Amino acid sequence: MDTKQRSRRHFLRDGAALAGMAVAGVRLAKGQAQAEKSAASVAGSDNGEATAPFRLFGPEAPLYGTPSENLQRMPTIEYPFATRTPQQDLHGIITPSGLHFVVNHGSPTPDINLLEHRFLIHGMVDRPLLFTVAELKRLPSVSRVHFLACAGNSYVDTFARKNLPQSVQETHGATSCSEWTGVPLSVLLQEAGVQKGASWLLCEGADLKKHSISIPLTKAMDDAMVAYVQNGEAVRRENGYPLRLLVPGFEGTRNVKWLRRIKVVDRPYMTKWETGVYTNLLPSGKARWFQFEIEPNSVITRPSAGLHMAGRGFCEITGIAWSGGGTIRRVEVSTNGGRTWKDAELQHPVLPKAHTRFRFPWNWNGEETVIQSRSTDEWGHVQPTLAELTKIWGVTMDFWRTDTARIQHFNASHPWTIKPDGSLRNEIW
């Protein structure tokens, strides 16, 4: 038993003694006999009839089960082409596939016929290759847990709506995490025989708008894959069925859905998505291009804006952290508006380029305060505060309030304000 486990075990007893926390649950305090009588009225006796209220779940056991509770993705202003993950309702690190965020770049989700779909590798290769999905499935495969994050996560909707308070589903609902399975792209490129001088890939989807984007060959040969499975079963239609490119740690737009073509080339193709959309227009008038990697980020998902504190006393603060650079090494939490920070506990396994669940035990004293988190990845890169990000980007605080700017790769530590009445608000700007 390690120290953390031990402290966890003594948590309730010590917590109650130390902080006057509101212990959850009813203590049946009138003596054991009476307690057991009370217990029997709730739970029935060992041999008596069941008394707990329930109805039977139909005569049929579903052969594909459905959720027990009604969680939903949230439509965005780009709906039906974009929806967001309900972070405030989720636990652990695996996002249920039905709740994975969706960004379609303006295309409806194509309903592709599995048998008719083809995937082509051509361009600067010795042997252009055309695959059916069944053919790809015969090749060596790999499974890895990775997050996907839209470069616009943490920011875009916040400003497009201007309705405070925004929930964490609105501000950070464009990242999700799944166990993906597919063929390493390096295997396919090796087989095709990449020619000397090649340095980039142009990747294209089979959607109505034929989403096209460039990725560097070095990244493709490192850890990219052509994925056909998400969380054990076929990739969901809105997430790229039957094939999606997975480029771990790179902004979501590079992970081309409904993948049908990779052309090996010797330069980036400067598609509209990489020159006109997924860029940051800076005050100088210049735009930052080709910022692939998702920076260290994190957010407290519970409690968060739109939720309500259960009361004074113990509250387990929890959230997720992620970095396109690799493994999360540390998450710190502040419960006093950033004045001081303490280490949160990271839930194992902590996997590279995957969501990492963090937890932080806290006692709320009932006063107004601000809570937030910040992450550090394996490179020592630290998620900045808003003031720090302002300085890093060379902008002013007013810059963030400009709703004409479409900000990408915004990764400032996100504060939630807790009001004395227990309500939580997004008062970042």
Place this chain on the structure above:
Amino acid sequence: MDTKQRSRRHFLRDGAALAGMAVAGVRLAKGQAQAEKSAASVAGSDNGEATAPFRLFGPEAPLYGTPSENLQRMPTIEYPFATRTPQQDLHGIITPSGLHFVVNHGSPTPDINLLEHRFLIHGMVDRPLLFTVAELKRLPSVSRVHFLACAGNSYVDTFARKNLPQSVQETHGATSCSEWTGVPLSVLLQEAGVQKGASWLLCEGADLKKHSISIPLTKAMDDAMVAYVQNGEAVRRENGYPLRLLVPGFEGTRNVKWLRRIKVVDRPYMTKWETGVYTNLLPSGKARWFQFEIEPNSVITRPSAGLHMAGRGFCEITGIAWSGGGTIRRVEVSTNGGRTWKDAELQHPVLPKAHTRFRFPWNWNGEETVIQSRSTDEWGHVQPTLAELTKIWGVTMDFWRTDTARIQHFNASHPWTIKPDGSLRNEIW
């Protein structure tokens, strides 16, 4: 890049050269220009219209997504009280919640009202406690990836049906793996104050039959949890909503679903499930009781009985391994009926008391043969062959053919026979 990655990259080229493997995919061999023309006809040109066949996935983007392909649990002879996971169709280690196996011990699935459900801890404790689910959710939580396995997995249905060939869904479909989140049971027991002399827990579900079973206090204090989340969202109804006991590594029946009561006691309660059902009747006439832990096990899920080889040449053999004792350290594969064994590759992360995905590249020469796997866990315990298990249990080979015996904890290495026509059969007995 590690060695395995490198060898993977050279796989297709070397594999083709070495073994005359059938390379998947069509090589567009008539020259680059023609290849690209062919490519364009499939994939469209960079700026032209999309030509690939697809229809749009409705005007609405689903707020809770549905599967892309029609995988299903399989009804068993105990249906609707038991269904099995389609191992042959799955990838990675996370079982989609909708496909998690179900064993209800003869009860229909109760449809419990979340707000009315109560969970009681009483018996030999200083402070009996009664919790709502909301109260439990306020307490410190933990998330862990763990398998569940019915003690009857690998055997029961095989004999109950007597229809060869049985698929891996029939033989090994009663194990699944999820990321579970809940309250450590140790936290709750500490808070209740376990009295001196207590040594067991009697755990009871809120189903029609009030499934009741004993677990040792030592295990409860080690790593058991009261789980309310399965793969990120609420536990599925057929898997215990709103609360299920999770006893990692112990046979499925101890992981009480619809948990409503734990009574702390000083002895096992000898319920019918632990004295009359989940036991092994041995030739001596004695039964083995209280065999909690799931032994080292594994099975090749693809190719497996009922599937068909795609052809001679390269075939990635894959499957899952698990042990209630902890972490899987090694999986070996034999492709010649057990005469020789070679190490399979384990997909990381390899987690304790979780499914572990293994892969083994192989070239099938088209001749009849038998393939099988065996696992070794962190304690050095090795999954036995059928002959070895026969010796360990002190039975005869005829014993396995007795369809009157309900065998639990059967974990023999499971062979699949590949016929020259590419069909696969279960010819274990």
